[in-house]
Amino acid sequence: MLIRVGAVSVSLDLLRTFLAVYRSGSVTRAAGLLGLSQPAVTGHIKALEQALERPLFDRVPRGMAPTAAADRLARRVAVPLDSLEELVLGDSGGPAEVFGRVVHLGGPAELTCARVLPCLAPMITAGLQLRVTLGLPDRLLSELAEGALDLVVSTLRPRRRGLVVEPLCDEDFVLVASAGWEGEGLDRAPLIAYGENLPILRRYWRTVFDTRLTRAPAVVVPDLRGVLAAVVAGAGVTVLPRYLCADELADGRLRLLLDPELAPINTLFLVSRAGAANPAGTAVRRHLLLQARTW
Numbered sequence: 001m002l003i004r005v006g007a008v009s010v011s012l013d014l015l016r017t018f019l020a021v022y023r024s025g026s027v028t029r030a031a032g033l034l035g036l037s038q039p040a041v042t043g044h045i046k047a048l049e050q051a052l053e054r055p056l057f058d059r060v061p062r063g064m065a066p067t068a069a070a071d072r073l074a075r076r077v078a079v080p081l082d083s084l085e086e087l088v089l090g091d092s093g094g095p096a097e098v099f100g101r102v103v104h105l106g107g108p109a110e111l112t113c114a115r116v117l118p119c120l121a122p123m124i125t126a127g128l129q130l131r132v133t134l135g136l137p138d139r140l141l142s143e144l145a146e147g148a149l150d151l152v153v154s155t156l157r158p159r160r161r162g163l164v165v166e167p168l169c170d171e172d173f174v175l176v177a178s179a180g181w182e183g184e185g186l187d188r189a190p191l192i193a194y195g196e197n198l199p200i201l202r203r204y205w206r207t208v209f210d211t212r213l214t215r216a217p218a219v220v221v222p223d224l225r226g227v228l229a230a231v232v233a234g235a236g237v238t239v240l241p242r243y244l245c246a247d248e249l250a251d252g253r254l255r256l257l258l259d260p261e262l263a264p265i266n267t268l269f270l271v272s273r274a275g276a277a278n279p280a281g282t283a284v285r286r287h288l289l290l291q292a293r294t295w
Contacts, residue, residue, distance in 0.1 A: 010051050015077050017044035018056065022074045023289040025167045026063035033164075062267075063167070071293065078290050101280045106133040106140035107153030110224040111171075111268065114244055116153060119291045120284065128280060144271060150281035151288075152271045168270040169292040171241040173204055175257045176249070178234040186257070190218035190236030192227050204239040207264040241266075243295055268292075 020030035021041065031041045049056050056073065057064040066074070107116055112134060124130060133140065137154040144152045145160055157165060177189070194200055198217055205213035218236055221227050228245055231238050232253050248254040270288055272281070 010048060012081075014044050014048040014051070015081060017041055018048055018070075019074065019078060019081055021045060021057065021064055022066055022070055023166065023286070024063075025065075029063075029166065066293070074290060074293075078286070101278055102129040102131055103151065103278065103281045103284050104131045104133065104149045105151045105153075105284070106135065106143060106149045108137075108155055109134040110241070110244055111153060113225070115292075115295050116288065119288060119295075123284065123287060128284070130284075141271065144273060147273070150272065150278050151285055153288075154269045154271050155266060157267070157269055158271055162274050164272045164274050166270050166272075166289060168268045168288065169295045170265045170267050171243060172263055172265045173200060173239050174242050174245065174249075174263070175204060175208075175237065175239050176231060176245060176254045177237040177257055178232055179252050179255050181234060181237070181255070186237065191215060192219045192221070192230045192236045192238040193217035194220070194222060194224055194227055196220050200239045203264050207262065208258065208260045 017030065017034060017036070020033050021027060024030045024033060027038050027041050027045075030036075031038045034041065036044075045056060052069070052073075054069045055067050056070040057066055059065075105112075105116070112132060117132070120128065120130065133143065133149060137152070137156045137158070140149065140152045141154060141156075141158050141160065141163070143149045145162065153168060191198065191201060196217065198213055201217075202213045205211055219227075219230055221230065224240060224244055227238050228240060228248070230236070231240075232248055237257065242249075245254055249256060270285060270292075272285055
């Protein structure tokens with residue numbers, strides 16, 4: 001089957017392969033999802049690039065990075081291809097069947113509240129039933145493996161058998177203080193931390209300053225939203241994921257203390273069970289994988 005993309009007609013198989021690489025970020029993972037060899041996937045991508053006369057991916061150490069052309073193509077073809085695939089495979093007879101089943105989703109509290117739930121709002125208003133469990137990755141992944149959850153957003157890459165792991169997005173970290181912060185220098189400033197052992201702060205200090213952070217935190221809040229609130233109020237300095245404090249940085253309630261060339265990032269993963277047959281869960285998974293590229 002040929003599909004018209006602009007002035008060019010391309011094979012449906014090439015577009016399916018493109019979407020699998022785009023969503024998984026890897027030729028290897030796309031090959032596994034499609035049941036194809038890696039050379040076949042690479043050949044499909046090259047053929048599509050030749051047909052469209054533009055590069056779609058850059059090879060990077062962590063897989064395949066989409067170009068701006070790939071982003072535009074994915075936005076254009078994702079929904080029609082997903083709908084066609086559901087029709088051909090018989091996964092769904094229509095919205096009522098897709099959204100008539102509950103999707104059980106697990107994830108970290110901060111990202112789930114700040115990004116995942118707003119992202120799924122259009123699907124919820126269309127009839128999606130969602131039940132959310134917040135917590136740490138080990139417990140959530142165990143519940144996923146046992147069948148209690150359909151999808152998990154994980155800050156760790158799981159190694160369990162029977163789970164399908166797909167990169168969701170990267171979160172980068174920023175060193176921030178309140179806009180009116182006039183306290184001590186960084187070596188004496190009160191540290192507002194997520195945990196007693198300063199997990200995020202220690203990593204930032206090691207990556208950016210090439211030194212080990214040994215000071216005790218002034219405040220420990222086991223929720224990054226609480227850390228954010230304390231820093232906005234002027235209690236001290238901290239390191240936060242950029243997505244969580246983007247609004248505060250934009251409106252001036254927070255200021256960036258440093259803009260290093262190399263800041264730590266953390267890859268988040270979307271995890272599902274191999275062979276799981278919940279059409280609504282499949283729809284949520286596809287939507288998150290596509291939309292998370294803009295987070």
